Structure formats: structure tokens, C-alpha cells
Amino acid sequence: MDVAGELEKLRLEVQACRRCPLYKGRRNAVLGEGPPNARIMLVGEAPGYWEDLQGRPFVGAAGKLLNELLKTAGLSREEVYITNVVKCRPPGNRDPLPEEEEACAPYLERQLALIKPEIICTLGNHATRRILSKYGFEAQPISRIHGRPFQASTVSGRLLIIPLFHPATALHRPPMRETLFKDWLKVGELLAELKN
Numbered sequence: 001m002d003v004a005g006e007l008e009k010l011r012l013e014v015q016a017c018r019r020c021p022l023y024k025g026r027r028n029a030v031l032g033e034g035p036p037n038a039r040i041m042l043v044g045e046a047p048g049y050w051e052d053l054q055g056r057p058f059v060g061a062a063g064k065l066l067n068e069l070l071k072t073a074g075l076s077r078e079e080v081y082i083t084n085v086v087k088c089r090p091p092g093n094r095d096p097l098p099e100e101e102e103a104c105a106p107y108l109e110r111q112l113a114l115i116k117p118e119i120i121c122t123l124g125n126h127a128t129r130r131i132l133s134k135y136g137f138e139a140q141p142i143s144r145i146h147g148r149p150f151q152a153s154t155v156s157g158r159l160l161i162i163p164l165f166h167p168a169t170a171l172h173r174p175p176m177r178e179t180l181f182k183d184w185l186k187v188g189e190l191l192a193e194l195k196n
């Protein structure tokens, strides 16, 4: 399958999407970006101000921290696919509503089916809840399960889900930086184990 071509089609679809009211306030829908054959996928919550302006995920303050965290795990931004649960910016950066997440879910489903990642890092409670329940796990608060991998099996093979705090947590609560960096070090260790 031409995964890159299918992702481009999906990008056009979200740009024109009106499945939920978030289309009204967006400047750009943000599908996501990264190699179509990425082994690792990151799922955040929703675009913020800068993401909406540029049409790219995690390019604001949380994105800068995310780039540092990726480095801690020995990863570069270029090798991971990054997206969000919801593709349009909620007004004033409020949390997406459950009905908005539901309306947008088919896009994330198609991204998962096309990219078939081996590892999904969920960033924050919204992505963690959605991805864990999709693969049959009970949703739990991120504060309890951050950094703890879940092993799932899918039609395309094994999948490791790693729930992590959202990088923006450390922007609001600076002491959380240390926890985030520790968790991402663990992500690096898990990746090294998988390669062996």
C-alpha cells in the first residue's frame, strides 16, 4: 500500500473536515507528521496556538520540551510519527470534549492502521485513555501508570504502549520535569531492549 499517499489523502480530509464544531475556530487542522513507516508513534492531546498556526504538531513550548525528551531516549524527531487525539485546536486550549474526541477518532484509527507502529507513546491522560481502551486495557490515571509499558497484540504483530505525562505538565508544574526526563530515559532503555 502507498502509505505516504494515503496519509496525504487523510491530510486533505482533515483540512476539510466538519465532523465536530472545532472546525469553526481552526486556522489549520493538524493531521500529524513523521515517516510513514515509523516504528514509534507519539499521540498527544490537541493542537495549541502554534500548531494551529503552522499546521504541524508540537511546535510550541511543549514541542520544544518534547524534542529534548526525545533526545533523552536516544530518538530524533525525524524518526517518530507525531499526532494528536483531536486534529483541530479547541478554543482557548481547553481540553477536548468527549464528543469531539469521538468525532475525530476515525482519523487516528486510520493513521494507526496505515503506520502500524510497534510502539505508541501516549502523552497525557486523553491519549492514554483512548489508546489503552482501544487495545483492551482498563484506562487508568497517568499519575499511576506513567512509564509503565503495556504489551498488546494486534493483527500486525506486537505493540508496546508506553503511557507518559504530557510535556506541558512540566510547563505548568516545573518539578514534574524530573519525572518526565526519568520516564523518557526508561523509554530509551525499553527501546534498547527491543533491539537486542
Ligand code: URA
Residues within 6 Å of the ligand: 044, 045, 046, 047, 048, 051, 056, 057, 058, 059, 060, 062, 063, 084, 168
Ligand atoms: N499539545 C498537544 O497535545 N499537541 C500538540 O500538538 C501541541 C501541544
Ligand code: SF4
Residues within 6 Å of the ligand: 014, 017, 018, 019, 020, 021, 022, 023, 029, 086, 087, 088, 100, 103, 104
Ligand atoms: Fe474534524 Fe477532528 Fe477537526 Fe473535529 S477536530 S473538525 S472531527 S478534524
